[in-house]
Amino acid sequence: MNLFEPFRDKQLAERLVASIKERARGLADVNLMEVCGTHTMSIYRFGLKNFLPPNIRLLSGPGCPVCVTPVSAIDYACALSRLEGVTIATFGDMLRVPGSASSLEKERASGARIEIVYSPLDALDLASKNADRTVVFLGVGFETTAPAVALTIKRAKERGARNFFVFVLHKLIPPAMEALLSSGEIKLHGFICPAHVSAVIGARPYEKLIEKFHVPCVIAGFEPLDILGGIDMLLGQIRSGKPSVEIEYSRVVRREGNTSARAVIDEVFEARSSDWRGLGAIPASGLALKRAYREFDAESRFPISVPGEKDNPECLCGAVLRGVKTPTDCPLFGSVCTPEHPRGACMVSSEGTCSAWYKYTDDHR
Amino acid sequence: MSTDGNVTLAHGSGGKASHELIKKLVLKYFKSSELARLCDGAIIEPKSERLVMTTDSFVIKPLFFPGGDIGKLAVSGTVNDLAVMGAKPLYLSCGFVVEEGFLLGDLERIIRSMAEVAQAAGVEIVTGDLKVTEHGACDGIFVNTTGIGALTKERDMSSRSIEIGDHVLINGTIGDHALAVLSARQAFNFEAKIESDCAALFSLIDLVMQASRGVKFMRDPTRGGVATVLNEIVEGKNFGIQLEESSIPVRRDAKALCEILGFEPIYLANEGKVLIVADPKDSRLILDVMRSHPLGEKAAKIGEVVADSKGKVTLRSSAGGLRIADMLIGEPIPRIC
Numbered sequence: 113m114n115l116f117e118p119f120r121d122k123q124l125a126e127r128l129v130a131s132i133k134e135r136a137r138g139l140a141d142v143n144l145m146e147v148c149g150t151h152t153m154s155i156y157r158f159g160l161k162n163f164l165p166p167n168i169r170l171l172s173g174p175g176c177p178v179c180v181t182p183v184s185a186i187d188y189a190c191a192l193s194r195l196e197g198v199t200i201a202t203f204g205d206m207l208r209v210p211g212s213a214s215s216l217e218k219e220r221a222s223g224a225r226i227e228i229v230y231s232p233l234d235a236l237d238l239a240s241k242n243a244d245r246t247v248v249f250l251g252v253g254f255e256t257t258a259p260a261v262a263l264t265i266k267r268a269k270e271r272g273a274r275n276f277f278v279f280v281l282h283k284l285i286p287p288a289m290e291a292l293l294s295s296g297e298i299k300l301h302g303f304i305c306p307a308h309v310s311a312v313i314g315a316r317p318y319e320k321l322i323e324k325f326h327v328p329c330v331i332a333g334f335e336p337l338d339i340l341g342g343i344d345m346l347l348g349q350i351r352s353g354k355p356s357v358e359i360e361y362s363r364v365v366r367r368e369g370n371t372s373a374r375a376v377i378d379e380v381f382e383a384r385s386s387d388w389r390g391l392g393a394i395p396a397s398g399l400a401l402k403r404a405y406r407e408f409d410a411e412s413r414f415p416i417s418v419p420g421e422k423d424n425p426e427c428l429c430g431a432v433l434r435g436v437k438t439p440t441d442c443p444l445f446g447s448v449c450t451p452e453h454p455r456g457a458c459m460v461s462s463e464g465t466c467s468a469w470y471k472y473t474d475d476h477r
Numbered sequence: 478m479s480t481d482g483n484v485t486l487a488h489g490s491g492g493k494a495s496h497e498l499i500k501k502l503v504l505k506y507f508k509s510s511e512l513a514r515l516c517d518g519a520i521i522e523p524k525s526e527r528l529v530m531t532t533d534s535f536v537i538k539p540l541f542f543p544g545g546d547i548g549k550l551a552v553s554g555t556v557n558d559l560a561v562m563g564a565k566p567l568y569l570s571c572g573f574v575v576e577e578g579f580l581l582g583d584l585e586r587i588i589r590s591m592a593e594v595a596q597a598a599g600v601e602i603v604t605g606d607l608k609v610t611e612h613g614a615c616d617g618i619f620v621n622t623t624g625i626g627a628l629t630k631e632r633d634m635s636s637r638s639i640e641i642g643d644h645v646l647i648n649g650t651i652g653d654h655a656l657a658v659l660s661a662r663q664a665f666n667f668e669a670k671i672e673s674d675c676a677a678l679f680s681l682i683d684l685v686m687q688a689s690r691g692v693k694f695m696r697d698p699t700r701g702g703v704a705t706v707l708n709e710i711v712e713g714k715n716f717g718i719q720l721e722e723s724s725i726p727v728r729r730d731a732k733a734l735c736e737i738l739g740f741e742p743i744y745l746a747n748e749g750k751v752l753i754v755a756d757p758k759d760s761r762l763i764l765d766v767m768r769s770h771p772l773g774e775k776a777a778k779i780g781e782v783v784a785d786s787k788g789k790v791t792l793r794s795s796a797g798g799l800r801i802a803d804m805l806i807g808e809p810i811p812r813i814c
Contacts, residue, residue, distance in 0.1 A: 121795075158798045159794050474786075
């Protein structure tokens with residue numbers, strides 16, 4: 113038996129669906145947002161939407177790290193890649209994200225050195241093996257990837273690395289959730305909180321959201337039964353009228369989170385205001401290197417200015433990331449914007465809402 | 478001839494060094510009287526009224542990977558293209574483009590491996606070519622093979638004969654080749670011991686076709702994987718194909734690796750798999766025949782041709798939900814988290 117197979121069991125799924133239907137009966141339209149891109153992908157990949165009663169709507173949130181990276185950051189990374197002697201090390205999904213005029217994939221085709229790595233430590237190894245090159249790692253991701261990047265930077269300092277830098281693009285999820293709720297642009301009745309982000313940050317950050325906005329929260333895993341179970345628990349909270357943070361993903365997530373992962377983030381990074389594609393600047397929603405580690409900061413080492421953000425005005429990625437629009441509302445979706453020729457970031461990443469929608473549903477055909 | 482040294486530009490010059498390389502290295506392994514004549518071309522017997530011809534170029538990194546190497550791949554890939562057309566593979570040509578500085582020892586390993594697979598598959602390498610490029614103009618070695626096979630009337634297949642209710646079968650676990658190659662690349666330090674399924678399939682396919690007339694269509698799901706090939710089959714047709722995720726054979730460690738990397742096995746390349754669309758009456762028999770062959774022990778029925786969702790491939794997920802399984806778009810790229 114595989115580790116995740118029990119969480120994909122058809123019979124158990126049917127039981128959860130029965131409970132969801134029972135709890136949803138008589139409720140007005142319920143908008144639940146899955147914040148994390150991996151949830152989005154899982155929902156589509158396992159065809160979970162067609163299990164749900166029509167009054168339960170799942171909206172995708174701003175939880176795909178590639179999608180929320182602003183155009184200006186891509187432009188900066190492309191500019192870096194054109195510098196003599198610079199190698200960019202990046203997670204694969206960043207390669208195809210369109211900047212205003214180029215993408216890392218296009219830069220690579222015209223000769224830039226861009227290496228795909230699976231772990232930030234691989235990027236540091238790349239730097240030690242190529243002393244004649246300067247390696248810049250693109251630090252993308254939420255609280256999930258930040259600890260490994262922080263550890264890598266610590267290790268770089270221990271090793272006295274001189275040719276390794278990080279372009280820090282890390283973002284924090286709870287401030288984005290708060291920004292969404294504060295805008296009042298969309299009525300949300302519950303959050304499926306991210307699984308692995310929560311493994312790091314725990315439940316407390318969401319408790320603050322509940323105090324302020326009274327929105328039910330369930331931390332759910334990424335498997336089909338996790339997600340169905342999470343929806344079922346959210347409906348239970350909605351019915352009882354008592355919002356709280358429940359942990360469905362208790363096999364991984366502790367209420368206090370992972371204290372050592374949090375400690376390493378705190379040691380290396382501090383919060384800063386950050387630009388999100390679609391949401392704009394959100395205070396204290398990003399990470400920056402603390403003074404003691406700033407020697408590894410790519411932006412300080414290579415102060416290149418790139419022109420301001422030029423999002424395609426027709427592209428609805430921003431509204432899709434806020435849950436206000438769905439991909440099919442976008443005039444570009446499926447016609448000019450496809451996974452082969454993505455115009456917006458949500459079509460690039462495998463965890464992007466448009467990509468999942470395009471790949472796993474019929475709506476563009 | 479000593480194979481201690483490296484390939485030099487002289488080995489591709491057509492002069493003495495080329496001649497020696499061909500005679501002492503290539504002819505040592507490729508046993509063919511036609512090739513040994515070293516003429517400009519090979520004269521071959523058609524052995525059938527209708528011939529099938531196919532060509533493929535092989536570029537792979539690393540050149541040697543668990544379960545195979547570029548040589549094994551280059552022969553079995555072309556043999557398989559012929560075999561899934563219903564043809565009996567007869568002759569191969571073989572073109573090498575080698576980078577200056579390439580180890581002669583590695584070249585010998587590749588040639589030996591090609592010879593072994595060709596012999597086992599009963600196919601003769603009758604003509605060939607070897608060019609050497611300057612350092613940097615080619616990545617180690619590129620291999621091209623062209624194959625010719627004999628097609629008999631009763632084995633001529635067409636996707637036009639596919640009907641609603643037909644079964645979709647495969648001869649074993651999917652994604653092994655892609656994951657073996659990926660794991661062998663240094664950038665990914667995984668310890669998974671997945672071997673490539675790289676193999677010449679003619680003997681398996683021949684066995685199936687001798688046993689049953691119920692095979693309607695065959696394809697080898699190489700790049701793009703099972704999902705892409707099935708999409709090509711249903712494109713523009715008045716039927717769809719529905720896959721049953723829980724029936725698709727995937728190795729346990731391959732599943733785990735896919736979960737980590739964010740891949741779906743149905744999009745990963747295979748080099749020793751054949752997808753068969755079969756008459757449902759014969760599907761049991763075909764599965765039994767495949768399971769009796771070493772290359773088909775894990776054969777399974779993975780889906781059916783259905784009237785719904787015409788022109789599309791759908792997948793009933795293991796959790797029960799139904800969704801589209803589109804073609805592969807772009808390269809499978811590992812995800813962030």
